Amino acid sequence: MKTIEARGMHYRELNNLIRKYYQNGIKKFLLKGVNGQRYIGSGIKGSPHLTIEGTPGNDLAAFSSGISIAIKGNAQDAVGNTMNDGKIVIHGHAGDAVGHSMRGGRIYIKSYAGYRVGIHMKEYQDQIPVIIIGGKAGDFLGEYMAGGVIILLGLDVEKDEELLGSYCGTGMHGGVMYIRGNIPSYKLAKEVKTASTTEEDLDFLKDCLSDYCSIMNLDLNKVMAKPFTKLYPYNKRPYGKLYAY
Amino acid sequence: MNLNYTTPEFIILRDLQKCNNCGLCVKNCSFEAHYYSKHQRVESNSAKCVNCHYCVATCPKKALAIKKHPLEFRHNSYWTESAIKDIYKQASTGGILLTGMGTDREYPIYWDKILLNASQVTNPSIDPLREPMELRTFLGTKPGKLELDKTNNLSELMPPQLELQIPVVFAGMSFGSISYNAFKALAIAAHKAGIYFNTGEGGLHKDFYEFASHAIVQVASGRFGVNQEYLENSAAVEIKIGQGAKPGIGGHLPGKKVGEEVSKTRMIPLGSDAISPAPHHDIYSIEDLRQLIFAIKEATEYKKPVLVKIAAVHNVAAIASGIVRAGADIIVIDGFRAGTGAAPTRIRDNVGIPIELAIASVDERLKEEGIRKHVSIIASGGIRNSSDVVKAIALGADAVAIATAALIAMGCHMCQKCYTGKCNWGITTQDPELTKRLDPDKASQRLLNLLRAWSLEIKEMLGGMGINAIESLKGNRLMLRGVGLNETELKILGISHAGQ
Numbered sequence: 229m230k231t232i233e234a235r236g237m238h239y240r241e242l243n244n245l246i247r248k249y250y251q252n253g254i255k256k257f258l259l260k261g262v263n264g265q266r267y268i269g270s271g272i273k274g275s276p277h278l279t280i281e282g283t284p285g286n287d288l289a290a291f292s293s294g295i296s297i298a299i300k301g302n303a304q305d306a307v308g309n310t311m312n313d314g315k316i317v318i319h320g321h322a323g324d325a326v327g328h329s330m331r332g333g334r335i336y337i338k339s340y341a342g343y344r345v346g347i348h349m350k351e352y353q354d355q356i357p358v359i360i361i362g363g364k365a366g367d368f369l370g371e372y373m374a375g376g377v378i379i380l381l382g383l384d385v386e387k388d389e390e391l392l393g394s395y396c397g398t399g400m401h402g403g404v405m406y407i408r409g410n411i412p413s414y415k416l417a418k419e420v421k422t423a424s425t426t427e428e429d430l431d432f433l434k435d436c437l438s439d440y441c442s443i444m445n446l447d448l449n450k451v452m453a454k455p456f457t458k459l460y461p462y463n464k465r466p467y468g469k470l471y472a473y
Numbered sequence: 474m475n476l477n478y479t480t481p482e483f484i485i486l487r488d489l490q491k492c493n494n495c496g497l498c499v500k501n502c503s504f505e506a507h508y509y510s511k512h513q514r515v516e517s518n519s520a521k522c523v524n525c526h527y528c529v530a531t532c533p534k535k536a537l538a539i540k541k542h543p544l545e546f547r548h549n550s551y552w553t554e555s556a557i558k559d560i561y562k563q564a565s566t567g568g569i570l571l572t573g574m575g576t577d578r579e580y581p582i583y584w585d586k587i588l589l590n591a592s593q594v595t596n597p598s599i600d601p602l603r604e605p606m607e608l609r610t611f612l613g614t615k616p617g618k619l620e621l622d623k624t625n626n627l628s629e630l631m632p633p634q635l636e637l638q639i640p641v642v643f644a645g646m647s648f649g650s651i652s653y654n655a656f657k658a659l660a661i662a663a664h665k666a667g668i669y670f671n672t673g674e675g676g677l678h679k680d681f682y683e684f685a686s687h688a689i690v691q692v693a694s695g696r697f698g699v700n701q702e703y704l705e706n707s708a709a710v711e712i713k714i715g716q717g718a719k720p721g722i723g724g725h726l727p728g729k730k731v732g733e734e735v736s737k738t739r740m741i742p743l744g745s746d747a748i749s750p751a752p753h754h755d756i757y758s759i760e761d762l763r764q765l766i767f768a769i770k771e772a773t774e775y776k777k778p779v780l781v782k783i784a785a786v787h788n789v790a791a792i793a794s795g796i797v798r799a800g801a802d803i804i805v806i807d808g809f810r811a812g813t814g815a816a817p818t819r820i821r822d823n824v825g826i827p828i829e830l831a832i833a834s835v836d837e838r839l840k841e842e843g844i845r846k847h848v849s850i851i852a853s854g855g856i857r858n859s860s861d862v863v864k865a866i867a868l869g870a871d872a873v874a875i876a877t878a879a880l881i882a883m884g885c886h887m888c889q890k891c892y893t894g895k896c897n898w899g900i901t902t903q904d905p906e907l908t909k910r911l912d913p914d915k916a917s918q919r920l921l922n923l924l925r926a927w928s929l930e931i932k933e934m935l936g937g938m939g940i941n942a943i944e945s946l947k948g949n950r951l952m953l954r955g956v957g958l959n960e961t962e963l964k965i966l967g968i969s970h971a972g973q
Contacts, residue, residue: 243771266764271772273701286764287755291772293701306755309768312700328754329696331740347754348696352740372750374741401746465746467725471817472568473893 230254235261239285243267250276264304269295275314286323289316292333305342308335313355317443321363330357330376336440339363339384343393344371349403351375360440367393370420370459374402379436381408381451396420397459401466405459406433408451416459419466423458430456478561483524484542485517491536498528498537503895503907525888527897559818570818573891573901575718575810575855575877578822583829583962584861588971590952592939599941601932607942608928610640610872612849613778613802632802633778635689635709637872638667639928640943641862644807644853644874645691645713645782647675649726649735649747650814650891651880652908655900658883658916660684665917666924669708671874672698674749675726676738682706689780692769694723695749697739701772709803710769711780712762714753717811717828717854719820720784723751730894730903763799770800778802785809785831785854786824790838797839797848805874806831808854812877814901815892828854829868833966836869836948845948859930868966869948882923883916 230249234242242265246257255276262268262282267290269278275294283301290309295316302320306328314333324342327335332355340363347368349357357376363384369392370378382391391409397420406429411422425433434452441448485506494515498507506521507528522539529537546554559570592598599606613634622628643663648656650673657680663670664687671689676698681688690707692699704710715721726735726747736743756762766779781796782805783789789806796804808828813821832852839845852865853874865873881887884898891901899911935943938952946952954971955963963970 240771240775247774267768267771270768271701271774287768290768291699291701291704306764309755310696310699325755329699331700344754348750350696350741352742355740372748372754374745374748399748399750401748402742465728467748468727468746470569470725471571472562472566473571 229256229258231258231260233261234259234265234282235263237265239265239267243270243272246276246278247272250274262301269297289314294333302339303337308333311335311357319444324366327357327359327376330359331355332357335359336443337361337363338444340365342366344368346370346373346376346378346405348372348374349376349378351403358436360436362440362444362446364389364391365393367395368398369393369396370400370403370405371395371397371417372399372401373397373405373461376403377436378403378405379408379433379440380405383408383446383451397461399466400459400461401464402461406456407459408454408456411457411459419461419463420459421462423460425456425458429458477565479520479558479565480544481519481522481542483522483539484519485522485528486538486540487515487517488534488536488538491534493534493536495533498532501531501897502528503897503902503904504890504893523888523890524886525890525897526886571815571892572818572821573813573815573889574887575812576822577889580809580827583827583958583966584857584864586956586958587829587864587966587968588954588956589860589863589867589934589938590954591937596939598939599936601929601936604936604941606932606935607944608639608931610637610943611635612637612851612871614848615846617846633709633776635669635778635803636667637669639924639931640866640872641856641924641927642668642689642851642872642874643670643879644805644811644876645671645673645689645711645716646814646876646880647673647691647726648678648738649673649675649730649903651901652896652899652903652911653678653734654908654911654913655880655883655916657681657913658911658920659879660687661913661917662920662924663687666921668924671711674698674713674724675735676740677703677706678734678738691782692765693749694751694753695747697741697747697749700740704769704773704777707773707777709778709780710773711782711805712753712765712769712801713782714756714762715784715786715807716782716813717784717807717809717825718813719816720786720809720825721751722817722820723749724815725749727894732903735903759795759799762796762801766800780805780851782807784811784824785826785828787826789826789831790834793835793850794838794842794844797844801848803849803851803871804835805851805853806835806870807874808852810855811853812855812880813891828852828865830962830965832865832868832870833950837967840948859927860934862927863931863934863946864953866943866946867949867952869950871947878923879920882919883911884919 264285266285269289277296280299286305288307293312295314298317303322305323306325311330317336321339322341326345343366360379398417611634614632620628659670674693685706693713728744780803781801809825849871852870896902953968
């Protein structure tokens, strides 16, 4: 474990240090005093493990492929932007556009997340990205979603708070969302339909959530006790009939 | 009888004395304009003809010709034939009209209203046959000044540059919009000519990693095929904000074009639609653009220049200024005549501005602001020949990008039906039967021939002006004069009228 005191350090220097130590064989890092540095973990080939104390800046692990990050704090916007593989655990809340265009890997958020989470997520062959949000999520959850899985738990949502923003699944044409609880239909975009979960869905959820719950110190049975609503697109080609051929 | 009001655009003329009924045209036409009659006689259905010339070129007996259909609408300067036919089509389908390639409307062509200078008496011209002429061009941010350390070495490293042997690159064309063989031909030609090809937003097939040192890889709003490996297998990375043929809108590659190889390259499931949203979801401002530029620089360890491609639109000069300040190394400006595999006709024909005016105004603005040296400019969108290249550079570009001209070199006949995926010439199709009609080695040789011919011509024009390096032509508007242009046009172009 290599400890790096990141306070006041430019992101370029910070990433260079991680890269240099990683090439010298160090696999685990503790970054202390992180305060808004962008792109942490971007462009690092291989699969280092970073523990971040503080608040990492935008585009955390953008374009990354196999990195593992645990954040003891909150994260800002576009966590895991165009991420290919890896695992990001946020022991707090996250900003907007988490997992933008991600194609693989996992992002776990303990508390709430901002707008447009999982926008244009994709999947390809055995790469199926998963985002799990413990709290609530803002508007446009799963917008333009083309693949992958989003699970919204709403665990710390107060009675007078809403679990989900509006326009959920706008332009969705692939993948699936599982929302713990019921969703008023006005929150949903015209491209998505709802269903109750099947046995298969529940097995899959249990599988995803057991890892999440053990990391977040939650009781899996309690989390699974409340029914989930499944959201999926009506059509894999929502824009297929726009044109005059 | 199903009457849909449409009438044929073209008429196929078959010389029955020459035609030996061999049926090659029936076999070859992907649009099914030729067929066997009940009596096993080869006949043609003109209504299906798109005038791509493939049957004419391949007919062993030279028995075929295609003409504009003689059927005329009653003359009307306002309700023209195309205006009427478009309404018929939309009334029968209810859909957005689609088209391919660049706009075919009669907008002013400023290239053709600009004339080049040549030396006479006072400043001798240079003979490129005898004397060295430098066309080599470096694209990328240039340092503001040179600083030497105590040992007289450069104290600051040169930012990464793209080295071009001729100031021309191939513009972005994705594998998906064009065929595997067409893509390969561009890659081979770029590699051999010492220039660059551009992946468009379709990813880079692993087969083409051997050409990575000549690849500009694109990061567009769909992020198809974008990962660490893709960013690394490149000479430079281009953020595509917009394109001249369809500024402001996204694109949809229909699932039927996503076959096995396209699926692998874009990293999306077989047969699924590839939807490129209109904006990047993480770019809503110049500051956001800066964030993505530096995300890419960070991911590629500052070893590669980052290009930002925009369509030429009304406020292009101010936007370009923002892009420079966002940290781009190269700006690509794509004029409204730019081609595309598929665009809504109304967008293609009505949105954007001419590249000539855009280049002049961007160059002028960046110079005024003292930031021109921070960036290189690539002009694209309808560059037809070497004199367009010379004029673009004299107006302020560092280099140009060509796509339509490259496709024509490979055999495109400009039928504008790329969006159908049925290209008989094997260029804009994924149909294996059609794709194999294009031999990538022969096609790349034709591209190399075109580049060689243009470079010879550029040298002739430069020599005539008394210039022996392309660098001395850049932004050298004294070498240009306008003909038949009004005061405003001359002012924007920053040139005098002929005779002045």
